[in-house]
Amino acid sequence: MPDPLTKASAPASTPATPVLEMADVRKSFGPVAALRSGTITVHPGSIHALVGENGAGKSTLIKIVAGVHRRDGGTLRFEGRDVDFTSTAESKAAGIAVIYQEPTLFPDLSVTENIFMGRQPLGRGRRIDRAAMLAETRSIFARLGVDIDPKRPALGLSIADQQIIEIAKAISLDARLLIMDEPTAALSGVEVERLFAVARSLRDEGRGLVFISHRFEEVFALCDQVTVMRDGEYVATTAIASTTPDAIVEMMVGREVGELFPKQPATIGEPVLQVEGLSSAGTFRDISFEVRAGEIVGLAGLVGAGRSEIARAVFGVDRYDAGSVRMHGKAVKPRRPRAAIAAGMAFVPEDRRKQGLVVDNSVAHNVAAVIRTKLDKLGLLTTAAENKAVAPWADRLEVKTNALDMAATTMSGGNQQKVVIAKWLATEPELLIIDEPTRGIDVGTKSEVHRLLSDLAGQGLAILMISSELPEVLGMADRVLVVREGEITAELSREQATPEAVMKAATAGHESTGELAPVLPDALLKEVGA
Amino acid sequence: MSATLTKPEPHSAPGPGAGTPGRGAAARGALGAALRSREIAVAIFLLAVIAVATARNDSFLLTGDGWRDLLLTPSILLLLAAGQMMVIVTRSVDLSVGSTMALTAYLTGRLFIDVPGIPIIVVVLAGVALGAFLGVINGVLVAYAQVPALVITLGTMYSYRGIMLTWAGSDRINASDMPSGFLALGTKSFLTIPLLTIVAVAVVALVGYYLHTARSGRELYAIGSDPDAAKLYGLKVPTRVLTAFVLCGALAGLAGVVHAARYGTVSSGVGNGIELQAVGAAVIGGVAIFGGSGTVWGAAIGAVLLVTINRALPILGIPDFWQRAVVGALILGAVVLDRILALRQARKFDEEREG
Numbered sequence: 001m002p003d004p005l006t007k008a009s010a011p012a013s014t015p016a017t018p019v020l021e022m023a024d025v026r027k028s029f030g031p032v033a034a035l036r037s038g039t040i041t042v043h044p045g046s047i048h049a050l051v052g053e054n055g056a057g058k059s060t061l062i063k064i065v066a067g068v069h070r071r072d073g074g075t076l077r078f079e080g081r082d083v084d085f086t087s088t089a090e091s092k093a094a095g096i097a098v099i100y101q102e103p104t105l106f107p108d109l110s111v112t113e114n115i116f117m118g119r120q121p122l123g124r125g126r127r128i129d130r131a132a133m134l135a136e137t138r139s140i141f142a143r144l145g146v147d148i149d150p151k152r153p154a155l156g157l158s159i160a161d162q163q164i165i166e167i168a169k170a171i172s173l174d175a176r177l178l179i180m181d182e183p184t185a186a187l188s189g190v191e192v193e194r195l196f197a198v199a200r201s202l203r204d205e206g207r208g209l210v211f212i213s214h215r216f217e218e219v220f221a222l223c224d225q226v227t228v229m230r231d232g233e234y235v236a237t238t239a240i241a242s243t244t245p246d247a248i249v250e251m252m253v254g255r256e257v258g259e260l261f262p263k264q265p266a267t268i269g270e271p272v273l274q275v276e277g278l279s280s281a282g283t284f285r286d287i288s289f290e291v292r293a294g295e296i297v298g299l300a301g302l303v304g305a306g307r308s309e310i311a312r313a314v315f316g317v318d319r320y321d322a323g324s325v326r327m328h329g330k331a332v333k334p335r336r337p338r339a340a341i342a343a344g345m346a347f348v349p350e351d352r353r354k355q356g357l358v359v360d361n362s363v364a365h366n367v368a369a370v371i372r373t374k375l376d377k378l379g380l381l382t383t384a385a386e387n388k389a390v391a392p393w394a395d396r397l398e399v400k401t402n403a404l405d406m407a408a409t410t411m412s413g414g415n416q417q418k419v420v421i422a423k424w425l426a427t428e429p430e431l432l433i434i435d436e437p438t439r440g441i442d443v444g445t446k447s448e449v450h451r452l453l454s455d456l457a458g459q460g461l462a463i464l465m466i467s468s469e470l471p472e473v474l475g476m477a478d479r480v481l482v483v484r485e486g487e488i489t490a491e492l493s494r495e496q497a498t499p500e501a502v503m504k505a506a507t508a509g510h511e512s513t514g515e516l517a518p519v520l521p522d523a524l525l526k527e528v529g530a
Numbered sequence: 531m532s533a534t535l536t537k538p539e540p541h542s543a544p545g546p547g548a549g550t551p552g553r554g555a556a557a558r559g560a561l562g563a564a565l566r567s568r569e570i571a572v573a574i575f576l577l578a579v580i581a582v583a584t585a586r587n588d589s590f591l592l593t594g595d596g597w598r599d600l601l602l603t604p605s606i607l608l609l610l611a612a613g614q615m616m617v618i619v620t621r622s623v624d625l626s627v628g629s630t631m632a633l634t635a636y637l638t639g640r641l642f643i644d645v646p647g648i649p650i651i652v653v654v655l656a657g658v659a660l661g662a663f664l665g666v667i668n669g670v671l672v673a674y675a676q677v678p679a680l681v682i683t684l685g686t687m688y689s690y691r692g693i694m695l696t697w698a699g700s701d702r703i704n705a706s707d708m709p710s711g712f713l714a715l716g717t718k719s720f721l722t723i724p725l726l727t728i729v730a731v732a733v734v735a736l737v738g739y740y741l742h743t744a745r746s747g748r749e750l751y752a753i754g755s756d757p758d759a760a761k762l763y764g765l766k767v768p769t770r771v772l773t774a775f776v777l778c779g780a781l782a783g784l785a786g787v788v789h790a791a792r793y794g795t796v797s798s799g800v801g802n803g804i805e806l807q808a809v810g811a812a813v814i815g816g817v818a819i820f821g822g823s824g825t826v827w828g829a830a831i832g833a834v835l836l837v838t839i840n841r842a843l844p845i846l847g848i849p850d851f852w853q854r855a856v857v858g859a860l861i862l863g864a865v866v867l868d869r870i871l872a873l874r875q876a877r878k879f880d881e882e883r884e885g
Contacts, residue, residue: 068762089764104759106752108822117752118765120745127743156879 017080019044019177019208020065025074027060034060038074039234040227042177042208047199049219049240050212052229053252053470053503058212061229062179066098067091079176097170101182101304103162107155112137114154115169140168144198160191167198178202179210184218185304196222214302214507216245228252249507253470253499263454263476269293270328272462273345273431275314278323283309284486287323291431296453296463298477300470301506306486307466308350311433314464315347316340327431346424348417350435350466417449425456432456435466450476470499482506568816569828576835583842590845598724604837605730606631606785606792608830610808611815612737613781615829616774618812619741621754621821622672622679624775627782627808628801629690630664634786635796636694639703642712650712654787661783662776664690669775673768687805695798705794716791726788731830733781738826750774754821810857811836814864835860 018041025038035057042048052058063069064076067085076083078094085091091098105114113120116133123129137150146164148157154165163183170178180199184192199222203209213219219226220240228235228251235251271290278287284306291297299307312318314325316337325332327343340347417437424432437453438446453476457463467473473480480497482490482505490505580600584591591597610627617624634657641653664686671682705713718725741747749770753760760767790796815832817824836857843853 087764088762092764104756104762106755106759106822108755108818109748109751113748113752118745118749118763120748122745126745128745128748156876 016044018042018077019079020210021075021077021080022061022065023075025061025064025076026072027064027069028072033232035064035071036232037234038064038071038229038232040210040237042210043225044176044208045203045206046224047203047209047211047222049223049226050210050229051214051216051219051226051248051252052235053468056229056252057232058229059181060232062098062181062210062212065091065096065177065179067096092173092175095174095176096179097166097173097175097177098179099163099166099170099181099183101185103159103166105154105157105162105165108153110151110153111148111157111165112150114165115140115172119173136172137168140171143171144168146194158191160187160195163187163195164198167202171202175207177208177210179212181212182214182304183211184213184215192218216248216507219248220245249500249503253503263296263450263478264458266294266454266458266460268295268478269460272328273314273464274326274329276324276326278310278313278320278325280309280313280318280320284313284483287488289481289488289491291462291464293430293460293462294457295478296457296465296476298473298480299464299466299483300473300477300480300502301468301483303468305483305506307483308435309486310483311347311435311464311466314340315345315433317347341427341429344428344430346427346429346432348420348424348432348434348437350439418452421449421452429461431462431464433464433466436468437465438467438469438472446472470502473497473502474499569825569831572815572828572831572835576831576838579835579839579842583845587845590842594722597722598719599841600838601727602724602792603841604834605724605726606788607804607807607811607833607837608730609733609781609785609788610804611811611829611833612734612826613778614805614808615812615815615817615824615826616737616741616750617679617778618809618817618819619754619821619824620750620771620774621757622771622774623683623809623819624665624668624679624778624782625683625805625809626664626668626686626690627778627785628803628805629687629694630661630779630782631786631789631801631804632796632798633664633690633694633697634658634660634783635789635800636698636703636786638787638790639707639796642708643703650709650715653712654784657787658780658783661786662780665776665779665782666772668779669772672775673771698796698798702798703790703796708790708794712791713794716788716794726792729788733784734826734830737777741826746770746773751822754818755823807836808833810861814860816864816868818868819865 020040020042022038022040025035026033027035027038038057038061040048040050040061050058050061060069064071065085067088067090070084070086078096083091083094085094106117109117112133115137120128121132121136123132134150141148141150144164144167146161148161148164154162157165167178178199183195187195196218199209199211211219211223223240225237225239226243226248227237228248230252269292271292273291275290276288279285287310289297299310301307309318313320313334316325316332316335316339319335325334327345330343332343332345333339337347421432421434432453434453438449450472453463453465465473465476467476474497477497478494480490480492480494480502481488482492482502484506490501492501492505580591589596591600610631614624614627637660638653638657641648641656668679668683668686671677671686672679675682715725720728741750749760749765750773752763752765753767753770757767786800789800811833812824812829813819813832814835815824815828815830817829817832839856839860840853843856844850848856
């Protein structure tokens, strides 16, 4: 269908047809609205930044363009034509390439095959023309200025090289729109510079690029425009030249917080958990903090900053190279979750379906799982004993399941989360570590989970809460520790913890790209210094 | 970033050649290359088994019968292993090939009895077609119903066997029921090489050619290497998985026909347990059980080794019980070797990145 181009929502109007136009695109997963109004206009020959907090809807927007998800409504145009991709193959065929943070390659196959899989050049008799394939790979690599052996397997390539393979794929496809979803998260400074050089040369060829990043200095160094999203909605699009990092942070977080999930004041007691100098090569460095009885400490930061890894190390699931973990002043053995449980720790992991809950088992089984040894008689565990031990907990948490023997998989996310919490409370812990307590939970149940956490703290439980949702951190935590790239960059009291302060500490610059530092927001520099 | 240098392909890299010789000390390098190429390593082991058995009893190789048996006996397992390998490389498995083979073997005899004068080629095609059809059932259930292949083909293994037992009843097909022209296929040879062996090797070569040069063949590797990535690449994953099962079924069908021609009798026990030998052959030959890598040549040499070792052990005076244990040890050894090589490879890549 020819496009009359009546809509001109782009702020910086260019004569050429925009390569991508999205307006008011909506997408819900069940009752959860992941994207309420996705709007972005990307012009050819430009690099467009897409920024927003975790959960702002950036990934959903990208996946709609990529054909992974189908939109529920709204306009989607590619090179002026209305499109509706039902598969990744369709978006790819149209000329769209998406580079994910962790590229998905075939580890067993050669680099060349990875670039051309599914559309290898064919010779006589529809045979794959390996020579042509290899020659083209070499020429693309030469153009990108990279030195990767086209014949080696993708297995063992660094993330940076894997991304280069993805970009080579996009070039061989002649993609006119390249979307990069946090491509720099795992890269070193030199690798980032190489990636940027490639991105600029692709822009200069007239392609449109979308760059998702949490690092503002990168956004300002690389991009031409920026679109800000918040809570699944479009906030604004401006030219990079006419804005500042401070203004962008404000747009990202600009909303009321602190009312939705208030933590009740509790008497803060003695330190329960003391972590000192905890380090794990390549993951986190020199982490020290304590959590006191009745206190909720929030670990804030971006996804991938190392918060979950810190929690896993404290609980003894993952190893650490240096430092100590103490409960009530007594050292807890590393690498022994059993020892951590015995010392009074409980750990509710991020992905409850995978790590916290045997979803096909009954609620009673799940709750009783960690207290088995206390319940069994002569090594046997009866259903009656399980139900008896479990009933008070389910009661207290108001888990809405008709019977305790219902399979956990049939329950809502909120109730599943309560079952996981019940499971751990049955061990009578003194410290609860909870990772993303309300991920994927509808708003109503969210506040129930929060009320529960607040009650538990009121009863003297020490709680270490990891959350990527700013309102949750600000509403629940007595103290906020901000983690960025494996280090604690700020410790903020409840009063100091404003959305801006947390976001700045979480997204600040990156040492290895030091020469970009001057564009850092001033306020941030003060904060890190403090 | 680290400059990534040319490195030998890992032992398991699919494709024509195996590992290119390593640099450095010549002897070590050559040995390393041979170990990296599973096909060559298994072939050397096979030759050693033949040499030892022949040294013990020279009729194993040096008489006309010995030579013929050596080449002819593996032909059925060769066909099954070639088919099985295509399924395994997509990260599936087909346990129903023994039952499929039994059904087509019985169909072969039945056709000769019920349709006197039926052309042999029609019977062969009917066997292949029935096998392919049974493969379609497996493939549709695995690819579209998304049930794990292990469970599906375990079910169809029993179902197909049950159908065969019901159909055959107490019947037994004997050589006298089949035309001599058909039975002659089982004994005919060219330049001392049995016809059935030539057929089996030709099939292996065709499968190898297909996997190496056709887009859909390469996609089988891609799907097994990372099914999620295959979806993101926009590959037609279900169609390809179905294709693998159909080809595997068709080859099992052909194996049933070959069985009838070779042995001249078809009883209800045909192909009992041979599906696990086919899986074992592929694993010994270096086909990764989780898909993505391995060659049909490896599976073929693995099949020949399995059959040959079973024939050689009695000659070496090893009791029946230990014969099975040896096969088990071979499979375990192959898997452990894979793991060690993979770890070594991973370490090398790590060093490469650091350096």
